[in-house]
Amino acid sequence: MEWLNQMASEPYYLSHFLTFFSYFILRTSTTSLLSPHLTHHLLHREIQAVLAFSVLALLKVFLVALALVIDYHLALWYLGAFFAIYILTQQPAYQGLGTSSKLTPLQLETLLTEGNISRFWLVEFRASCSPASICTSRCFPELSITYSNKNLSFGIVDLGLFPNAAEKFGIYLGGSMGQLPTYILFENAAEVARIPQLDFEAKSSHPPITKRLLSRYFELDRHLLEYVKGK
Incomplete structure (x- = not known):
């Protein structure tokens, strides 16, 4: 539970978490506007992107790559969001002391x-x-x-x-x-x-x-x- 409390209280982690899951909100809200063929094509591309993510294990690369596949406007949104996070927040120091x-x-x-x-x-x-x-x-x-x-x-x-x-x-x-x-x-x-x-x-x-x-x-x-x- 400690890592959940840290994620909720630290802007660095919370902003990354919210930015990542904002994709699912965008995806759900636009589904009704897309044709069945485009929805099927999009699902196929998403599966490809998920497989690539499991190999690369790079969250930010996955989001930007997925966004580029879908629409370059979405890619620009993620690039801008991650840049703002980098500028406005700072990764917290590791809190464990070990035996020091x-x-x-x-x-x-x-x-x-x-x-x-x-x-x-x-x-x-x-x-x-x-x-x-x-x-x-x-x-x-x-x-x-x-x-x-x-x-x-x-x-x-x-x-x-x-x-x-x-x-x-x-x-x-x-x-x-x-x-x-x-x-x-x-x-x-x-x-x-x-x-x-x-x-x-x-x-x-x-x-x-x-x-x-x-x-x-x-x-x-x-x-x-x-x-x-x-x-």
Whole structure:
């Protein structure tokens, strides 16, 4: 039921849902205006489009392709609707945390300096207003489920809520927050590695953030193996 509540409350999902099912309203309302031959031809084309959709599994492509088959005016309507959705709404960030913890900057500093919980902390610095952070918001929680242990913990700091903390961790928030998300691995309060690097000129040239990239860059498999061997 959680995904139904999210779809009903988030404009991004709700507008896509309504736009998709508006086809059935248009289809039903125009049936009486079409001749039996045209209705049969249209049904045949719809079956073809549904089969193509099942292969491609691309909702938007299916709608536009189906609309082009039926009438180009309908195709223009869907293109305009999806463009308006893209401009006016924003995809919400993934809400799951996995085994990672939401932290304030002060909580993070305390955890790092106390040193009695985890030797390593991998921290994601993100912001809900950063499109890149939203696109990658699922990666970090899923990694935490796989790699969390007593020596390695995962934390999330929302710099949209605490922008003043960005400078302390060497994160640039200028422009469209293009340096977010930033991932930093700490060992006993000392920074070990980060991505992207502290190179403002090259901040847009780093590869797309994926679970595989983060796992390899921070050698998460090695950390997990060392923990298992040391148990």
